[in-house]
């Protein structure tokens with residue numbers, strides 16, 4: 033049976049996005065899980081792609097990052113510029129979650145999901161959700177290629193296709209924080225790790241495009257029913273070489289959409305960019 037589709041079939045905690053019934057795998061004659069079907073009256077069916085991902089977003093939900101944004105982020109993250117953030121996420125996941133079912137809400141193309149899956153090994157079952165089909169497909173292909181215990185589905189973080197109280201951990205990295213939904217899917221004592229931009233994140237990039245620069249404000253998430261158990265800020269400095277890689281970084285930022293053309297052209301003229309990077313980690317435990 034195909035590795036990633038087998039994992040999807042094995043999760044057991046998945047639920048139908050239409051009627052909330054449990055999802056079970058349906059295999060073909062070779063034993064490959066080719067779809068998930070629900071145990072509800074209507075038996076809703078969801079095909080598992082060859083890449084190993086499945087679409088579990090309700091029909092009215094669309095969006096998520098476009099193909100170009102996904103490609104740019106893959107290119108940039110693949111070079112390891114945010115390795116300090118991944119390392120800290122792995123340490124906090126190992127310390128506070130350890131294993132079991134870990135959801136990555138807004139997983140993108142699985143840079144962090146895959147990294148945590150690799151580090152925790154068979155002790156953990158990672159499941160990434162993102163609204164972007166292109167991101168999820170990229171993530172599923174990488175998991176299949178690298179033999180990781182990670183499965184992926186297209187789904188909104190606000191309507192996770194997961195039964196109540198099933199997850200040991202939820203990761204939420206640079207993606208919308210659906211606090212109430214994360215609390216619903218976590219077991220009692222389960223852990224939520226939220227990662228956002230620290231004060232000095234990309235200050236050097238901002239200096240290259242704006243005359244006046246400000247530090248970032250912290251995230252104001254206040255998960256209900258949870259207590260903050262650890263906070264950590266990780267700072268580093270990176271030098272991004274080459275116009276293509278600088279452009280990839282720029283396209284990952286919110287400034288990409290709101291920077292006047294003349295300012296963006298200053299960045300495009302650079303061959304090398306040195307910038308601070310900073311990540312705020314907040315770890316919550318469900319009461």
Ligand SMILES: C[S@@+](CC[C@H](N)C(=O)[O-])C[C@H]1O[C@@H](n2cnc3c(N)ncnc32)[C@H](O)[C@@H]1O
Pocket residue numbers: 095096097105137138139140141142143144161162163164167187188189190204205206207208
């Ligand atoms: C800045 S990216 C971060 C991706 C990944 N966590 C990372 O740090 O590399 C934000 C991601 O959130 C996804 N996203 C935005 N709104 C979402 C929603 N309501 N449900 C699921 N994913 C969403 C986007 O498609 C995108 O992949």
